[in-house]
Amino acid sequence: AxxxxxxxxxxxxxxxxxxxxxxxxxxxxxxxxxxxxxxxxxxxxxxxxxxxxxxxxxxxxxxxxxxxxxxxxxxxxxxxxxxxxxxxxxxxxxxxxxxxxxxxxxxxxxxxxxxxxxxxxxxxxxxxxxxxxxxxxxxxxxxxxxxxxxxxxxxxxxxxxxxxxxxxxxxxxxxxxxxxxxxxxxxxxVADAGLLRTEVVLVARRGERRWVYLDIGRYNGLAEAENEAIAYRFEPVGAHAGPAGPVVLAGPTCDGDDVLYQRTPYELPLSLRSGDRLDLPGTGAYTASYASVGFNGIEPLRTYCVGRWGNA
The missing domain is CATH 3.20.20.10 (Alanine racemase)
Known part of the structure; x- marks a missing residue:
């Protein structure tokens, strides 16, 4: 390019x-x-x-x-x-x-x-x-x-x-x-070669809706969530007993547009709290390279390469 x-x-x-x-x-x-x-x-x-x-x-x-x-x-x-x-x-x-x-x-x-x-x-x-x-x-x-x-x-x-x-x-x-x-x-x-792991920053009620704020958003990895075009999968890490419920998913920045999904229906465990983690499979394309270099002081996504070579 x-x-x-x-x-x-x-x-x-x-x-x-x-x-x-x-x-x-x-x-x-x-x-x-x-x-x-x-x-x-x-x-x-x-x-x-x-x-x-x-x-x-x-x-x-x-x-x-x-x-x-x-x-x-x-x-x-x-x-x-x-x-x-x-x-x-x-x-x-x-x-x-x-x-x-x-x-x-x-x-x-x-x-x-x-x-x-x-x-x-x-x-x-x-x-x-x-x-x-x-x-x-x-x-x-x-x-x-x-x-x-x-x-x-x-x-x-x-x-x-x-x-x-x-x-x-x-x-x-x-x-x-x-x-x-x-x-x-x-x-x-390359999409399925990558998995993005995010931490829950905050869970809060805004009127009738439960908002889950993540430490990644549209400006540091999930730019393709703009207009909710690409709907990624979110998988809780670790055990979460009990029911799930609807959520709005948003990023961590001070920008009001840093909302990932509020029309696309998502459900996550009601037990989800700050510090819990979520995995996003299929994020090997257009995530790390889309991340800003320091908006709100947030560093670009760290990338770790894990693989097996030869007959090992």
């Missing part, structure tokens, strides 16, 4: 040819930074950025990101990224004229449970492939983006269902040929 992530990948031993600069929002000097280090794969969605790529990353592959009329995901991108298909065709032709190697990219939104969204994207891309070829530009690459969902409180389709839809759509809209595919899975790869 930027020079810092590129540098981190290279430090960890990634080959520059294996890296893709997938953020269409980038400064010219950041394009030059990547190109000078061997990156040759970029994504774009605007004329100015395509021009920057032509100047600072000559001859590179560029996937033009098209916006889709597809079902909303749990955390949709809105109109921040992607261009309309007609503009996408113009950008493909513009990129080719600049000596770049154009392809098409789309993203159906993060945490997308509707597998049909990929069929819409592939159909849109196939039409652009055909229109570009009719104007003398033959494209070979299709970036399917990410969005493959992981299970939190509600079930999502298995990866096999996504794969089946994609395979069928490719056969339908690209008959007789198969474009080179790229994918950008994020959450589905």
């Amino acid at each position: 930027g020079p810092a992530e590129l540098a981190l990948c290279l430090e960890r031993g990634a080959a520059p040819a294996d890296l893709a600069y997938g953020n269409p929002i980038k400064k010219p000097r950041d394009i030059a930074f990547a190109f000078e280090r061997g990156v040759r794969e970029f994504t774009s969605d605007s004329p100015a950025d395509v021009d920057h790529l032509g100047r600072y990353a000559p001859g590179s592959a560029v996937s033009v990101r098209v916006v889709l009329d597809a079902p909303d995901s749990v955390t949709p991108f809105g109109r921040k990224f992607g261009c309309e298909p007609a503009e996408a065709l113009d950008l493909v032709l513009r990129a080719a004229a600049l000596g770049l190697r154009p392809g098409i990219a789309f993203h159906v939104g993060s945490q997308q449970p509707d597998v049909a969204a990929w069929e819409i994207g592939i159909a849109t891309a196939a039409k652009l492939f055909a229109e570009a070829e009719a104007q003398g530009v033959a494209m070979t690459r299709l970036n399917l983006g990410g969005g493959f969902a992981t299970t939190h409180r509600t079930g999502v389709p298995p990866l096999a269902a996504y794969a089946a839809t994609i395979t069928t759509a490719l056969g339908t809209y690209f008959p007789g040929r198969r474009p080179e595919l790229m994918l950008e899975p994020g959450r589905v790869l």
Whole structure:
């Protein structure tokens, strides 16, 4: 997404040819930074950025990101990224004229449970492939983006269902040929590798509702709880005898927006008290990296890596 992530990948031993600069929002000097280090794969969605790529990353592959009329995901991108298909065709032709190697990219939104969204994207891309070829530009690459969902409180389709839809759509809209595919899975790869443990700071009554305040909130780990989009699981640590009851869950800061869930129904043990702990499974994605660097003086989330290597 930027020079810092590129540098981190290279430090960890990634080959520059294996890296893709997938953020269409980038400064010219950041394009030059990547190109000078061997990156040759970029994504774009605007004329100015395509021009920057032509100047600072000559001859590179560029996937033009098209916006889709597809079902909303749990955390949709809105109109921040992607261009309309007609503009996408113009950008493909513009990129080719600049000596770049154009392809098409789309993203159906993060945490997308509707597998049909990929069929819409592939159909849109196939039409652009055909229109570009009719104007003398033959494209070979299709970036399917990410969005493959992981299970939190509600079930999502298995990866096999996504794969089946994609395979069928490719056969339908690209008959007789198969474009080179790229994918950008994020959450589905790492979410279940992480567990976040939080401590109860306070339990209080606010009118008829029981509020449970945690030592993590929207500003130090749970940014995706904004608008209650991602509903994480909360599991009490240790024994809690007796019944559970409804709660509002909130973070610890002085910000009134630091409320996690007050519409989404949650129940936790009535015995829950200050100092008790809760585990949040499936938090390996978009938690530690989202944490603020010191809002209200709260330090970023500490991360501990626990694993088994070899045959141990």
